[in-house]
Amino acid sequence: KIDIQSDVEPKEYYYKKREIFNDKIMKSEYxxxxxxxxxxxxxxxxxxLYRVNSKGLFNVPFNNSLAKSFNEDNIKAVSGYLQKVTILEGDFEVACQNAQEGDFIFLDSPYAPLNDNSFEAYTKEGFDIESHKRLAILFDRLTKKGCFCMLTNxxxxxxEDLYKNYSREVIKVRRYINSDASNRKGEEVIITNY
Structure with missing residues (x-):
């Protein structure tokens, strides 16, 4: 349980909690x-945003929000639902190795860089060009198994080159995370094998 202290400024409180969070990460206290x-x-x-530095520590700044931190009913409902769910941690190929014909699989990888200066490293491990190529190969394998696959990027x-054999729907998007507000519009693609 997180105790809310009314005598501490919200920003100061946030950074104290972020420090405790990172300390627990370093100690593997899950x-x-x-x-x-x-x-x-x-x-x-x-x-x-969830982003970490090169040491794997959460480093996103405070958003100046005084919004409620959680919805108890929602947490209980999600907890009930998750009792029937298996969550896997690890490489995406391992996570999909038991996929069977008829399964629906949504692959939500980090997005490929728009250009050489694009920020895309939200984790210390990163998701490089080779990872995107491996994901495309997995998409092909799952398709051959008869799985219904979808991904966005x-x-x-x-x-486009990686997924040229699949259905592609281009959509206009508004991005909420960009240091330059004029660059908060763009295009994404929804790729499906069905």
Whole structure:
């Protein structure tokens, strides 16, 4: 449980909780307190962004929000639903190795860079060009198995080339995370094999 202290400024409180969260990450203390800190930080960080530095520590700044940190009914409903769900941690190829014909699989990878200066590294491990190529090969394998696959990404020539044999729907999007407000519009593509 996270105690809310009315005598501490919200920004100062946020950074104290972020420090505790990162300390628990460094100590591999994956417990209920870490989960509650994650929910709090996600609600009060800039745009709900999850990003870490090269050491794997959460480094998103405070969003100046005084919004409620959680919805108890929603958390209980999600908890009930998750009792019937298997969550896998690890490489995407391993996560999909038991996929069977008729399964629906949504692949939500980090987006490919728009250009050489694009920021795309939200985790310390990153998701490089080779990872995108491996994902496209997995998409092909899952298609041959008879799985229904969908993924989204930036609408770039690189992504178009990787998925040229599949259905592609280009959509206009408004981005909420960009240091330059004039660059918050773009195109994404929804790729499906059905």
């Amino acid at each position: 417990d209920i307190e870490l989960a509650s800190l994650f929910i709090y930080l996600n609600k009060h960080c800039f745009n709900g 930036h609408n770039t020539v690189f992504i």
